[in-house]
Amino acid sequence: MKTQIWILGGTGRSGRTIAAHLAQRGLTAVLVGRDAHRLHAAAERTDSETLQVPSLATAVSEIGRQRPAVVINTIGPFTTTAPEVVHACRAVGSHYLDLANDVAALSAAFEMHDAATRAGHTLVTGAGFGVTATESVVVKLCEGRPAPLRVRVDMVPSMAMEEGTAGEALIGTLLGGLAGRRITDGHLAPARILSDAVRLTLPDGSRVTTASMPLGELLAAHRASGARHVLSASSETPASPLIRAMMPAVSTLMRWERLRSFTTRRLARVRVKAKERPREHSWGHAVATWADGETREGWLRLGDAQAYTGAVAAEITSRLLAGQGRPGAYTPAALFGSALAESCGAEYLLPRPGGRGHASDSDPTR
Missing domain, CATH: 3.30.360 (Dihydrodipicolinate Reductase; domain 2)
Structure with missing residues (x-):
């Protein structure tokens, strides 16, 4: 199987940002979308390849035929798009990640954990700023x-x-x-x-x-x-x-x-x-x-925050290609720990060692 990284919705801002961060890591993305002109323009800006498809259903069929190594889904609403894309990835062993950030979409992803484990592929949901930034702090504190x-x-x-x-x-x-x-x-x-x-x-x-x-x-x-x-x-x-x-x-x-x-x-x-x-x-x-x-x-x-989303998705993709994932469904820090956030350019500000004080003067619990 040829190593490929597909970005569904590759002409959108998130898709282009992820492709640019992948290029910085020496990785080439395949931008998947419907509009040939927009695909060409986005590919030139991000040094990517393209795959024109008329619909999501066609993209899903192509996943089964071409078997990309990693599929990045940026097409919402994720409660609608994720299940069929994940199913196609699971069938051929492709790793999957998306930028979902709502309760329904993450709940649906977690329900696919057992199926992903049995299939031996990794499903990462919430691979963007909101989930990664807050979850990482929680992991660090705990x-x-x-x-x-x-x-x-x-x-x-x-x-x-x-x-x-x-x-x-x-x-x-x-x-x-x-x-x-x-x-x-x-x-x-x-x-x-x-x-x-x-x-x-x-x-x-x-x-x-x-x-x-x-x-x-x-x-x-x-x-x-x-x-x-x-x-x-x-x-x-x-x-x-x-x-x-x-x-x-x-x-x-x-x-x-x-x-x-x-x-x-x-x-x-x-x-x-x-x-x-x-x-x-x-x-x-x-x-x-x-x-x-x-x-x-x-x-x-x-x-x-948008640039950070691109960095998170690209870093996770790089790690999946390197064999660092685990079968199952995860959010970013749950899979790769609190250090993932720092590898994407963020910095922690934490309580003073041995103290009960906060890193700021706010009292968020009142």
């Missing part, structure tokens, strides 16, 4: 320690936006986060969306407000820590009191599959304007509290 009682994770992205459409992967993730969830007594439970707002002081002195938005970080943090109570939050939440008051009703409507699919398709076509990233750094943040009252807080500092 290394060599018993499971904490409570964990809170906060995602604080900063990234430049290029002009174009929002895309179904992003919109699907955001709409998935509208179904309020948290981990209570070890189980996924309903929760009010945008609750538990906290004003965080970042290690660089700037301040942001985060509120509950249960994306994939919730499940990743729970699996990484074993905590009985877990809350995930994001700085990318609506700040308006009116919007916050409306969100419970909106999240209820989004539970209707047909309405959610329709809304995803419509919003995915909305064009966004180019803008610079709002701050120098992106941050992953976690606070873990143990039954004896000890609390530890940690941060992961990195640059542009």
Whole structure:
């Protein structure tokens, strides 16, 4: 079998970013997509090869025929695209990874763990900024320690936006986060969306407000820590009191599959304007509290969140090609440990040795 790395949705921003990071590692990607002109332009920019297909179904068939070594899925919504792509990869022994970051998509991926183990292939979900940055801090805080009682994770992205459409992967993730969830007594439970707002002081002195938005970080943090109570939050939440008051009703409507699919398709076509990233750094943040009252807080500092997503996916791909994966379904830090984040250019800011203090002056538990 010829060693190939396929990127489904290779003409999108995530696909191009991953391909560029692979090229920096001396690896050539095959960009898979429908538009020949966009494929050609993206391939020239990232020193990649191309495969034009008219549909995802055709791409799935080609996976079975050409047997690539690794398939990177950037096409959302992942609850729809991932199962058939994973099935095709499992049948021929290809490793699979995606950028999913919603509770439903990660839950579905974890349910495929046993099948992946039996097939001897590795499935990595959540291979992007949000899951990797927050999960890695949790893993770091809990290394060599018993499971904490409570964990809170906060995602604080900063990234430049290029002009174009929002895309179904992003919109699907955001709409998935509208179904309020948290981990209570070890189980996924309903929760009010945008609750538990906290004003965080970042290690660089700037301040942001985060509120509950249960994306994939919730499940990743729970699996990484074993905590009985877990809350995930994001700085990318609506700040308006009116919007916050409306969100419970909106999240209820989004539970209707047909309405959610329709809304995803419509919003995915909305064009966004180019803008610079709002701050120098992106941050992953976690606070873990143990039954004896000890609390530890940690941060992961990195640059542009989109660029970091490309670095994470490329680093995982490189390790899978080197035979460092394990059969089964995993999130990035669960598979490769806390050092993965650092190998992608991030830096930990952790509690002082032997102390109970935090790396910042914020109190995220109040």
